[in-house]
Amino acid sequence: MSETILGVAGLSRFFRVGGFRSRGILHATDDVSFKVGAGEIVALVGESGSGKSTIARVLAGLYPPTAGSITFEGQSVGRHSSRRVRGRMPMVFQDPFGSINPVLRVGHSLERSLKLHRSELNAAARYEEAIALVERVGLTPGAEVLRRFPHELSGGQRQRLGFAQALASRPSLILADEPVSMLDVSIRIGLLNVMKDLRDREGVSLLYITHDLASARYVADRMIVLYAGRIVEEGLTEEVISSPQHPYTRLLMSTAPDPRLPLSDDASLTDLGEPPKVINPGPGCRFAPRCPLAMDQCRASTPTAVALSPTQRVACYAVTP
Amino acid sequence: MSSLLSVRDLRVDYETPAGPARAVSGVSFDLARGEFLAIVGESGCGKSTMLFAIAQLLTYPASQVGGTVTFEGVDLTTLRPEELRQHRWRDFSVVMQSAMNALNPTMSIGAQLADVCRAHTDWDAARITQRCAEVLAMVSIDPAHLKSYPFQLSGGMRQRAMIAMALLLEPKLVIMDEPTSALDVVAQRSLMRQVQALREQLGFSVLFVTHDMSVVSHFSDRLAVMYAGEVVEMGSTRAVFDDPQHPYSHGLMDAFPSLLGAPRVLTGIAGNPPSLVNPPGGCLFAARCAQVMDVCRSVHPELLEEDGRTVRCHLFHPVAS
Numbered sequence: 348m349s350e351t352i353l354g355v356a357g358l359s360r361f362f363r364v365g366g367f368r369s370r371g372i373l374h375a376t377d378d379v380s381f382k383v384g385a386g387e388i389v390a391l392v393g394e395s396g397s398g399k400s401t402i403a404r405v406l407a408g409l410y411p412p413t414a415g416s417i418t419f420e421g422q423s424v425g426r427h428s429s430r431r432v433r434g435r436m437p438m439v440f441q442d443p444f445g446s447i448n449p450v451l452r453v454g455h456s457l458e459r460s461l462k463l464h465r466s467e468l469n470a471a472a473r474y475e476e477a478i479a480l481v482e483r484v485g486l487t488p489g490a491e492v493l494r495r496f497p498h499e500l501s502g503g504q505r506q507r508l509g510f511a512q513a514l515a516s517r518p519s520l521i522l523a524d525e526p527v528s529m530l531d532v533s534i535r536i537g538l539l540n541v542m543k544d545l546r547d548r549e550g551v552s553l554l555y556i557t558h559d560l561a562s563a564r565y566v567a568d569r570m571i572v573l574y575a576g577r578i579v580e581e582g583l584t585e586e587v588i589s590s591p592q593h594p595y596t597r598l599l600m601s602t603a604p605d606p607r608l609p610l611s612d613d614a615s616l617t618d619l620g621e622p623p624k625v626i627n628p629g630p631g632c633r634f635a636p637r638c639p640l641a642m643d644q645c646r647a648s649t650p651t652a653v654a655l656s657p658t659q660r661v662a663c664y665a666v667t668p
Numbered sequence: 669m670s671s672l673l674s675v676r677d678l679r680v681d682y683e684t685p686a687g688p689a690r691a692v693s694g695v696s697f698d699l700a701r702g703e704f705l706a707i708v709g710e711s712g713c714g715k716s717t718m719l720f721a722i723a724q725l726l727t728y729p730a731s732q733v734g735g736t737v738t739f740e741g742v743d744l745t746t747l748r749p750e751e752l753r754q755h756r757w758r759d760f761s762v763v764m765q766s767a768m769n770a771l772n773p774t775m776s777i778g779a780q781l782a783d784v785c786r787a788h789t790d791w792d793a794a795r796i797t798q799r800c801a802e803v804l805a806m807v808s809i810d811p812a813h814l815k816s817y818p819f820q821l822s823g824g825m826r827q828r829a830m831i832a833m834a835l836l837l838e839p840k841l842v843i844m845d846e847p848t849s850a851l852d853v854v855a856q857r858s859l860m861r862q863v864q865a866l867r868e869q870l871g872f873s874v875l876f877v878t879h880d881m882s883v884v885s886h887f888s889d890r891l892a893v894m895y896a897g898e899v900v901e902m903g904s905t906r907a908v909f910d911d912p913q914h915p916y917s918h919g920l921m922d923a924f925p926s927l928l929g930a931p932r933v934l935t936g937i938a939g940n941p942p943s944l945v946n947p948p949g950g951c952l953f954a955a956r957c958a959q960v961m962d963v964c965r966s967v968h969p970e971l972l973e974e975d976g977r978t979v980r981c982h983l984f985h986p987v988a989s
Contacts, residue, residue, distance in 0.1 A: 395823065531879045532880045533920055534710070558853060561925045562925055606886070618858060
């Protein structure tokens, strides 16, 4: 792996939930450690409630972490990230309809980002830069796009604009929280190509958060599979896809819809895909209640990650290296 | 198999300041008893509008401007609201796209189910409670949840509760408008499995709209591909998947990444759908089509049939039989 841009160590974020009789602690993210290298796309894969968005939000400084440390570009990021950190690590949100101010022209929002994060540019240079930004994400002609209002853009175009806005501050890492899940299937691929293009041409790293294993495979260099706030498996994308080791990764693989495959006799017959609840969790593997391979040991203590290769690691008692 | 639902030359317009937008233009198909027909297409292709027209639920600015919807020999378009009420829920029911919004957040699940029974039957309270518990059990929800409110259920459970509600009076046809789009892959697969099992058990027909054709690939009998308000291809699901004839179907098929085979670059379908207010002459897909010919820009292709497959494309030349 190339030079590390982001290092996350032992990151936890808990939330207090419930009222006065049923107070509990929700372990949204529990002791998560990973790294993102320069010019690398890392996919965080997991279902609702796996804590993947919580990680992105903690990284973006929207929530302070309960425990753990974040090192970004060699410096520790504290409870309150500075404007410099937010500019170098911007976020693209899931909902293209809720994340752009509807009453301002596209150009205004974009130039506002440039004004905040690139104060060395004068007005004319900002305009030129804004045009270059929207054209870089495939919105052409740039000058015309800048004059439009968000409602004049389709969902796919808005999401491209989200990436243009993230690029405005010359980031080294973009946090992309399910950027394509609200778009049509036929439009998703264009946006995934934009992400790959940013990595290849701008050298930007991306943390791609998704529940869709197939799209993660399409764009990501490495993959981290989360379940109930913990990392259960990580490795190079092709490594994980060609030999998934954790039973949860296998479940995700078998349920990914693919018309090219015959309908497998998969676990979805019995597994309803209920997201895990991690309020005041007890000891043991959190996947154990859903796991076909669960043993007594799994309910007693939490498995630690074991390395299967220099790059692939799995946290499961049923897997022996 | 006799035909349960027969749609002929259905046309729906939306009133816009620029003139009528032809959201659905001239759609015809038959649905047999117990058959599962999937309708796929991008946002704005008119697929949901068509479902609403079939269920006679269109409201201003949309209105049906032509065609017939015949359900068991009765033309629904000629019925008065009072007469339609006799058919709704008993004969056909609708599962709406977003269960989060379609359920009333201030009423318990049980109360909402009972509400349907009271509106459409003369059952007594005991029978209503029994039936509500029965349908919840059918979709693998513990009848204890009759007392739960929507916010206490997970996304997958809410969507299953919607399906339970649609099945209350054992309709012959269930119309589903993207019921899986807000769900994770595991829950999505599980929901599709459940619909399939219930269909085998109860024998109802399904009309299923989605933008993600990989979701229905293993479950639908027939597939109709819609583009800009028209059906461009229809045939048995397997045949359309294995050998798509229309360039647009081909594009949709190629738009989602796979977990199988070597990684490859996908391009999706470039461009946007045409304006429905002033549709171009000729084929509506011509501007985005990779195999466009001169004739495509001037002559609107007819829907031609061969071996149960219909295709609307100048490239399709059925062997005259």
